[in-house]
Amino acid sequence: MILRNKKAxxxxxxxxxxxxxxxxxxxxxxxxLGSMSFSFMKTExxxxxxxxxxxxxxxxxxxxRNIGTDLFTINNVQVNKEVITxxxxxxxxxxxxxxxxxxxxxxxxxxxxxKYELSLITNSGNTFSHITSASAGSIISWLSGWRNRVKxxxxxxxxxxxxTDFPLLVYLSSSSGENNDDVTEVFDEVGSDYNxxxxxxxxxxxxxxxxxxxxxxxxxxxxxxxxxxxISNTTDTDIYIYYDSINDGSAxxxxxxxxxxxxxxxxxxxxxSGTHYDSTSNNNDGTQGxxxxxxxxxxxxGADEFDGTNDYVDCGNIGTLNSPFTVEAWMYFSNLNxxxxxxxxxxxxxTPLNSISISRNxxxxxxxxxxxxxxxxxxxxxxxxxxxxxxxxxxAMWDSSSPYHRLYINGASQTVDQPTGAINTNGEVDxxxxxxxPTHYINGxxxxxxxxxxxxxxxxxxxxxxxxxxxxxxxxxEETT
Numbered sequence: 001m002i003l004r005n006k007k008a009x010x011x012x013x014x015x016x017x018x019x020x021x022x023x024x025x026x027x028x029x030x031x032x033l034g035s036m037s038f039s040f041m042k043t044e045x046x047x048x049x050x051x052x053x054x055x056x057x058x059x060x061x062x063x064x065r066n067i068g069t070d071l072f073t074i075n076n077v078q079v080n081k082e083v084i085t086x087x088x089x090x091x092x093x094x095x096x097x098x099x100x101x102x103x104x105x106x107x108x109x110x111x112x113x114x115k116y117e118l119s120l121i122t123n124s125g126n127t128f129s130h131i132t133s134a135s136a137g138s139i140i141s142w143l144s145g146w147r148n149r150v151k152x153x154x155x156x157x158x159x160x161x162x163x164t165d166f167p168l169l170v171y172l173s174s175s176s177g178e179n180n181d182d183v184t185e186v187f188d189e190v191g192s193d194y195n196x197x198x199x200x201x202x203x204x205x206x207x208x209x210x211x212x213x214x215x216x217x218x219x220x221x222x223x224x225x226x227x228x229x230x231i232s233n234t235t236d237t238d239i240y241i242y243y244d245s246i247n248d249g250s251a252x253x254x255x256x257x258x259x260x261x262x263x264x265x266x267x268x269x270x271x272x273s274g275t276h277y278d279s280t281s282n283n284n285d286g287t288q289g290x291x292x293x294x295x296x297x298x299x300x301x302g303a304d305e306f307d308g309t310n311d312y313v314d315c316g317n318i319g320t321l322n323s324p325f326t327v328e329a330w331m332y333f334s335n336l337n338x339x340x341x342x343x344x345x346x347x348x349x350x351t352p353l354n355s356i357s358i359s360r361n362x363x364x365x366x367x368x369x370x371x372x373x374x375x376x377x378x379x380x381x382x383x384x385x386x387x388x389x390x391x392x393x394x395x396a397m398w399d400s401s402s403p404y405h406r407l408y409i410n411g412a413s414q415t416v417d418q419p420t421g422a423i424n425t426n427g428e429v430d431x432x433x434x435x436x437x438p439t440h441y442i443n444g445x446x447x448x449x450x451x452x453x454x455x456x457x458x459x460x461x462x463x464x465x466x467x468x469x470x471x472x473x474x475x476x477x478e479e480t481t
Contacts, residue, residue, distance in 0.1 A: 044068050046120060046128045047144050057110040057136050061090060064120065065101035067145045072096060073123040079108050080117050110134040141204040142481065146242040148189055149204075151476035158466045159233040160459035165260050166231050169300065169467045170199075170210075170241065172222040181475035184220040186243045192217040198249035199226050202238040211255040211279060213268050214301040223301045225279075227258045233459065255279040264318055264325075265429065267449040270302040271295070276313060284429065286315040290441075292432070298447035299330040299391045300468055306432040308335060308344075308443025315429040321349060323404070323422040324455040328395040330468070332445040333360055333388035336370065343373060344442040345434040346394070347449060350425035357434065358396050359442075360386045372407060375434070378419035383407050391447075393465045397455045398423045406455070411465035413458065 045068030052061045066072065073095045076083050084106055092102025110116065112134050119129040143149070152170060155178060174182045190196035194215040199208040211225040231237045242249070258279070259266050265284040267276055272295040276286030288294065290310035295302040304313060331346050348357040361373040361382075372383030374396065386392060386409070395408040400422045407416040431449060434440040448468065456464075466472040 044070055044072055044122060044124065044126055046072075046122075047142075053110070053135055055136055057112050057134050059105050059107045060110065060118070060134070061103055061105050062118065063101060063103050064092075064096070065144060066096040066098055069098050071098070074102075074104075075121050075123050077104060077106055078117075078119040078121065079106065081119070084108060112136055143198060143200055143205055143207075143240075143242050146198065146244045146247055148185070148244055148478060148480050149240045149242045150183060150186070150478055152239050152241055153474045153476070154228070154231055154237040154239070155466075155472055155474065156233055156236045158472055159231055159237075159463055161233050161457060163231040163233075163457075163460060163463060164229065166228050166460070166463065167258055168226045168228050168231075168239075168472075169470070170224045170226055170473065171470045172220075172224070172241075174220060176470065177473040177475055178471055179474050183475050185478050186222075186241065187217050187220040189243050190217075190245050193245065194222070195248055195250040195253055196243060196245050197224075198242040198247070198252060200240045200242065201229065202240075204240055207252050208239065209252050209254050209257040211258045212253060213270055225255075225258050227260075231463070256281040262452050262454045263450060264321065264453055265315065265449070265451040267313075267315065267431075268301070269294075269298065269304045269313075269447055269449065270300075272302065276304075276315070278315070282318075284315050284318055286313040286431065288313050296445055298445065299332075299393075300448050303330070303445050303447035304431070305445045306442045308441050311441060312433040312435070313431040315431065317427055318349060318429050318451065320424070320426040321451070321453065322424040323398045323400040324453070326395060326397045326452040326454065326456045327356070327358060327450070328393070328452075328456075328461075328464070329358065329449040330391050330393050330447040331358075331386075331442075332391050332447075333370075333386065333443070334445070335443040336388040343434065343440040344444060345432065345440050346442060346446055347429070347431055348375075348434050349429050349451070350427040355427075356396075356398065356423055356425050358394060359434070359440070372409075372414075372416065374405075376419055376423050377425070378421065378423065381405060381417040381419060383416040384409065384414050388444075391445075393468065395456065395461050395464075399455050408458075408461045408465075411462040 047065045047067045077087050086107040088105045090103040090105050115131055115133050117129055117131050119127055121127050172183050172186055174184050176183050194212045199210050200206055209227045213223040215222045263280045264282055266279040267286060269276060278284040289312050292311045293305035296305035329346055333344050343359045343361055345357060345359040348355055357375045359373045361371050370385050372386050374381040393410050397406040404419050404422055405416055407414040431446055432442045
């Protein structure tokens, strides 16, 4: 299935113990569905979702939850197969119904760094065991009921200052991130069910919103956007991706929650045909005209390819957009030899007397060839050369105070002409053409277009560039319970 969506425990710490134990007496139940039948057996399912060691390692608190359907009673607790009588229930009791939990304090003379087998024995005689290492004061959590996860690490070397609510691109494949890590175990577990995935923060339990732009179980490849609340510039930031064929993470698969209120439009341009959907709640959806080639090979999944003759995408009226604001996109210019006076227009907002744009000028003796060019209500603004036949990440910002105009290419600040004052605009957003006056079309590819009503920081822009070229993350080994 291909989706294009719009609207191990650690060796030193504990996670979930999720063990389905077959009871000797099977329930003789058979369900008929079409031409298929299924047999079900009675199971006990026990989860340890948190583990906390005392500061002097004289005890460990474990949070136990019944995630099955059958009531059970914990008869005893063992450490290295020794029955421990000095236990107490800090919350709950030894008998747990479906969905109920308890915190058990196990008092024992633990030694820091030494491995221990912790076991729970139920009234039916089933044993649930886990080997872990004692560590004073450590608490590591696992998302309840999920059996597999991989740690995803954000490289702080590419974060110049702390970021808040950052939309992080997570690319899953046989060669992902800075180290070309193989994370295809995700697809091996869940197949085409992209909602059998979940993301959490570094604590292992705080859920994060995500958007699935593309998911292809056959090729084992996916692009997903994850809203990360905070990313440090001093230490690496970890998040986790969980995946489990028996779980459902759809409640947090919510594009409009990934892109906060500062985003006015986010167009991934990954659709293979028809409407281009805005991932924000503003519904600035796009309609293609002229025969745009949708699902061209983009920098991130698919993109739109324009023929330079009559192709464009109309994204409707964005309303008033006063400084400060930011416009960004990936662009690929196919034609290096436009006739004099022509332009490759990537984006324009508004009308000729009240507009801003991102484009590349043609060969021009007065201004130089193939340079960044923006038409604004204050006139023409020129910048550096935009090299053709390669992907460029261009971020143009307009501020309410000097410098009024800022430009970044591939994450780096550029010198650019300045308007005489702040720029304000409103009206229609068009991709691929300039149509209020003499019409100009782009010959090339556009991908991942965003408009924000804030000026983004240099750190944000650099992190976006590194994230979107899949050079910001590394992936750990699969952890299972």
